Amino acid sequence: MVFDAGTGKLACPSCRTQIDIGEPDGRHEPEPKSGTDGTVAYHCDNCGADLMALPETAATICAFCGAGVVIADRVAGELSPHYVIPFAISKEEAVKAFRKWCRNGLLTPRGFLTADRINSITGIYVPFWLYDLNSRVKVRAACTKVRTYKRGDYLYTETHYYDVYRELDLHYVKVPVDASAKMDDAFMDRLEPYRYDGLKAFKPAYLAGFLAEKYQFGDDELLDRARDKIRGFIESAISSSFSGYATVTRVSETIDTRNMKSHYALLPVWLIVYDYHDFKHNFAMNGQTGKIVGKPPLSKAKIAAWFGGIAAGTLLVMKTLSWALGGGFL
């Protein structure tokens, strides 16, 4: 049985049976056998094969029969996720969307656009902490307002000085930080935003047919990353609270960000490995929204062409402007 992104149900590819995830299933979970290096052996429910799973693996696919295997004790108890956003994009849709995205690259080499070398595409539930943060911000600043006016032969500049104080109470809800050691942080950050209306209460059945990891960092360990992520947002909230002043010189500033609540969630990501010129290029797709991030190769020729074209075009505009203003065209 695997989770079907289209219907949101468990589906059997051979007999087409569909099971609603909301219904309880009567199956009992297999008992784990411990290995020596943290890997653990599991029984595949489907074919009975012994599977080795890395310590962080929470769900995998049986290498022998292809059935989805959820390692129950890695998503239970303390490790039980609060939420999951199920995949909304199926593997076929993901491949199609990725090909389309490749063709739209303005700076990617021609060969890359037409090449059809998806090495592998893997659906993985990545562990995230979703932080509810409350920031108390206190800022004191010396501000000025400037007014100029003419009187007689003189131009007067009148500067009013203010002692300004602002206290902001900012609530940020479900700021996501990935808790996987393997995933590139910058990659995961750029996959945002996820639409939280798709958040569901966690059920292990959602993981069937996909890979999943359990969190490898606790919410305390990643709180600083969450704080960093909202730092820029707080900054823009502060500056907008000082609007109306000509200059703002901050005298003192305290930002106290507290973690009000953190939720453990599994969010869907398609990982795509693409072969091009003997290199493997990694891409990630938001399994809910379809947003793609990655580092496509850049073509020097295309960069040069764009640079030359834009430069020549701008020069033409500048020349025309100069001519229109009464200067020479050249």
Next chain:
Amino acid sequence: MSAKKGMAAACLMSAALGLLLVFAHPAAAETGRAKPLVYDYADLLSDGEESALRSLAAELGAERETDFLIITLDGTGGVDIQDYVARFYDDEAPGYDRRHGNAAMLAIDLEERDLFLAGFGKAETWLDDGRLNKIRDRITPLLSEGEYYKAFEKYLKLAHDYMGYRPGVNPDNILFKAWFQIAVSLAVAAVAVSVMAASSGGRITVNARTYLDEKRSGVVDRSDRFTHKTVTRTKIEKSSSGGGGGFGGGGGVTPGGRSFSSSRGKF
């Protein structure tokens, strides 16, 4: 657009622009007409310098359809330099297009250390008082140092250059400078391409409001206490065309009834 085609197009465009720039300043066909143009009464120039200035004046003047004249004097015979120049125009009747036609004149008098610039005909509007003042400001230091040849050469080039701009426009506007135009083009292209390269791997699409709970967030306490004020005043410069310290210009009319623009000063 394919990479190669794009490259080729870019090369072609740059080449075309380059060619245009080259042909912008054609080594104008030498006008065979032997106009004196340089009247070195004070004998400040060598024969070589005089003929070099004469051919430069002829060449640049042809492009602007204006005679560029240079007069050096060692005493005007008691006449004010402005009257001298006005009378000179009436008597000698210079002009590119006709007698008493388009002409720009530079006159210096070593005795009084007077410098006088005037524009007649087309040059009255295309080299108005303001532009003549600009030219005078830039050549006065050279004249004071006795670098007469360099000063006259600069006068010819500036007069030619300024007449390339429509009257009423500030010819020193940075927008007209080729280096500025090229710098802006390169900067725009560099920024655009960097943005394209940076966003090729997916843009950041979260902003300050993505995770903000706007209902509960906001300013909870504020105070804006006025402390003091300061007032500074600056005198508004009267920007008349005659400005430039001491002597101004402001144009005039010759005894023969021909009007001109002018700028005068000491060196």
